[in-house]
Amino acid sequence: MIWLTWRQLRLSALVVLTTVACFAIALAATGPQLANMFAEAPEDFFDQLGIDDTKQALFDFGTGLVYAVPALVGVFWGAPMVARELEAGTHRLVWTQSVTRTRWLATKLGLTALAGLAAGLVGLALTWWCAPIDDAIAGGYSEGGMLLTVPRLNPVLFGARGLVPAAMTLLALALGVTAGLLLRRTVAAMAVTLVAVVGLQVALPQLVQPHLGDPVALDQEISEETIRGIMAGGGPGSGPGPFQRLEADLEKPGAWLLSQQTVDPSGAVVDEFPAWTTDCGGGRDAMAACLDRLTDEGYRQQMTYLPASQFWRIQVLETAILVLLAGGLTGFCFWRIRRDL
Amino acid sequence: MIEFHLDGRSGVAPYQQLVQQVRRALRLGILREGDRLPTVKEVVAHLAINPNTVSKAYRELELEGLVSARPGVGTFVTRTLADNTLAAHGPLRTDLERWLAKARRAGLDEESIEAIFDSTFRSALREDTA
Amino acid sequence: MSTVIRSAGLGKKYRSRWALSDCSLEVPSGRVVGLVGPNGAGKSTFLNLAVGMLAPSAGEIEVLGERPTGRSAPRTRVGYVGQDTPTYAGLSVADHLRLGAHLNPGWDETQARQRVARLGLDPKQRAGRLSGGQRAQLALTLGLAKRPELLLLDEPVAALDPLARREFLQDLMEAVAEQDLSVVLSSHLVSDVERACDFLIVLVDSRVQVAGDIEELLGSHLRLTGPRRDPATLPAAQEVVTASHTDRQSTYVVRTDAPVLDPAWEVSRLTLEDLVLAYMSRQALARADARPSLEALR
Structure with a gap:
């Protein structure tokens, strides 16, 4: 055989x-x-x-x-x-x-x-x-x-x-x-x-x-250093709008980022960013100021990841x-x- | 040595066909005393028939005293059927040939010759046994 | 008479179709048995059940006293040559012999080699390049060199040309003469197996129509032809197999052990093929008889 x-x-x-x-x-x-x-x-x-x-x-x-x-x-x-x-x-x-x-x-x-x-x-x-x-x-x-x-x-x-x-x-x-x-x-x-x-x-x-x-949760402060990408604006042709989504960098080498979302001061997932974020498009300094203001108002970036x-x-x-x-x-x-x- | 053949349409059982073929060979002098018959395996390999058929035919020939089996050596002819009649074959054949020529001259075709021979042969046999 | 295969009420169902049903038969040992029947009679299914390739759906079957699908199935003692004699196309003749040697404890290497040499097969030849007849011979070699007590062959010559068919049967018969073994050979043609077999089982619609020693069968079956007569007037010892009538004449095929003395009959013997056909047509009639009642309702 x-x-x-x-x-x-x-x-x-x-x-x-x-x-x-x-x-x-x-x-x-x-x-x-x-x-x-x-x-x-x-x-x-x-x-x-x-x-x-x-x-x-x-x-x-x-x-x-x-x-x-x-x-x-x-x-x-x-x-x-x-x-x-x-x-x-x-x-x-x-x-x-x-x-x-x-x-x-x-x-x-x-x-x-x-x-x-x-x-x-x-x-x-x-x-x-x-x-x-x-x-x-x-x-x-x-x-x-x-x-x-x-x-x-x-x-x-x-x-x-x-x-x-x-x-x-x-x-x-x-x-x-x-x-x-x-x-x-x-x-x-x-x-x-x-x-x-x-x-x-x-x-x-x-x-x-x-x-x-065993996913680890992490609250990341929102700042110019941590945020890697911002999606903003309304629909097509509707001109500038508020932020729609923020993406942060996970500062954990070798880890696998599972999800991230922005939460407001009450801890609820942000559905709509404040209207004032519409006016953040005026250059790098304005953007940094906006991000700092989000932090000041109690917004945080919540992330879950699997560590290396x-x-x-x-x-x-x-x-x-x-x-x-x-x-x-x-x-x-x-x-x-x-x-x- | 004799080579067997089988006729599938004759209606005669295969073992009987083998027996008849040995007897005919003995009668015609093709097989003589002391000759060896092919082994069961040889016959089987040649004709593609069941070995039991061959064994049965050989057993029957042995019972008739025509052959005897020597274990491990083979089956041998012990008696011939040709002795007394073989000499008479020649004249009988000449007579028959003469009769055949006469029949043909009388206008009989092959089929008629066969039919007349067959019916005469059968009725003569019946008279003999009666 | 001891038996090599015994089945009782044996049935096999594929999905909703019964390929074999209520089949009870006994195969005697030491014989070359022809299992004859039309296509679809269940011959293949029966042999597959006997070799344990299939498990019965109903009834039971014993081969050499054991259940073929059981734990003590007689695997080493039963040889099988399947329909169309399958071989591994990519393996050589020699590879097939090695396969046989590795897979069978009782393998007879000398016999296998001698057979291959005698058949003139090149050991290095791939089986896929052999002719149908050579492939059948190779499959037979595998079945024989295992040294079985019982060899089952499922329509081994159906796909072969007349010469290859003859050679295969010559070869098989030679092996039977050499080895002490029982053989069951299935075929849908009587003429294929007529000479090779000494025992006949006719299977039609899963039912055994007739089984017996071929010479006995030929001796006990007669065709009677004569003036028209009702079958009820025949002697009880004459079992009617088939009957056909014209206005004035009747023709019967009967089975009887006593001689037929009635001078009104013209008596003649049957060939094996006629005998088998008589039993097959009887079953066909029985089937037709079962149907008219339905048609009459319409």
Whole structure:
């Protein structure tokens, strides 16, 4: 059974695992240099990194690869596992040998999961390599503007770091096998798996991740230094109007800003800013005076965020959820395969 | 060595066809005492028939005392049916050929010749048994 | 006579359609059994139930004394060659043998290799590039080298040309002569399996129409032709299978163990194909009989 699994998977397994292994070697080779760069001159770190094309390319490629691995495993290993057998009728050959279907699936799923896990662990390797970058961001050395300077807790990068990619790979595999069992068509199962995995990768950070952390609330004083953006004016063609919305900078390096709003002295969320803010458009000094006046009248900017320190806690929780889901689907597969097919 | 064949339309059971073919071969001198019959496996591989059919035919031949099976070696012919009559075959055939020529001269076609032979053969048999 | 397969009230339902219902039959051991019936009679479903690919919806089935879907299912003792003889297109002939060796504890490597060599198959050839006949031979090799006590073949020759069909059956019969095994072979054509089998089960609409030793069946079925006669006047020992009448003449197919002595009858033997067709048309008539009552209501 082990031999058969290997024989059927070997080509695509070699492609994926070789790619991942080469990437891991590249990370291992360049990681110490990156750590040195940061240790020697933390304040110049991002400037130097900005002109180091190799490391930037590694970062970009790595992030892409780590996001792609679950989809690849789900689509090319998971979906065809049962669907191709059903489609070609070979299930009638292999399931009538002396090995039970349960053992057939257990061996195939087990070995493929191991291979997938090995590929998924590239997320950990990337996390290790990026440690200096994350330290630099946490140290407040970043000025933003590049993918490199996005905190790892941010939804854009969170799923490419730590344990989540490995867990996502397992879930994608289970999704693929389930889709194959239900749809019985390889191509259809592959398409559904691809959509499901990408959908999860997009939806999870938005819908689930914020609830896994313990959000911290912060009242920020409104001033020229803290406010980053102002939206003002009435509707189109109606001329100048009062402020409609303020956006402040979160002065917490590495944190993920979940929401912000302006509250009035009574603590209620501001729906309409005072009418006098209509006249704040007269240059920088006037604007600063207006912002100070808002503070004087008791307006504050209320913010909630997830601090950088909660990164691993959220990682572990999300990993647990994904593994549980994968386990559930796997259980279903074992139940289903014992029924008529 | 004899090669068997089967006629699917004859209505005669396959094992009986095998028995008849051995008997005919013995009668015509194609098979002689001491000859080995093909093994069950050989017949089966050749004709794509059930091995039990071949075994049954060989058992019947053995019961008739025409062949004997030596385990592990094969089935061998022990007796021939040709001994006394073989010499008479030639003159009989010449007579028959002469009769056939006469029939053709009388204007009988093949079908009529077959019919007259068949009916005479059958009625003669009936008289014999009666 | 011991049995290798025994089913009682066996039924299988797909969604709302019964593919097999109330099927009770016994397959004797040590025989080459032809399971013959028209398409849709439930032959495939029956074999799939016997090999444990499907679980019964009703009734029960025992194969070599065990339930095929149970914990002690006789997996190592039953070989199966599926319809259209599936093989892995991407795997070579040698790979298939390795597959068999890895997946079966009782695998007979020597036999498998010898068979492949004798069939003239190139071990390096991919199964996807084999002809239909060669693929069937490869599937049969897998089924035989497992050294089963019972080999089930689901329409193995249906898709083959006459030559490949012949070669496949020659090969199968040779294996039966060599190994001590029971075989069940399904087909919708009697002529395919006539010579290879020594026991026949005719299945129509899930029902066993007739089952028995082929020679006994041929010996006990007769066609009687003569002046028109009511079936009620036939002796009780003559079981009527089919009857057809013209104004003056009656033709019966009867099953009887005693000789027919009535001089009014012209008696002739049946070929196996005629015999099977007689039983099939009887079932078709029974079905037609069940319907007119509905039509009469309209």
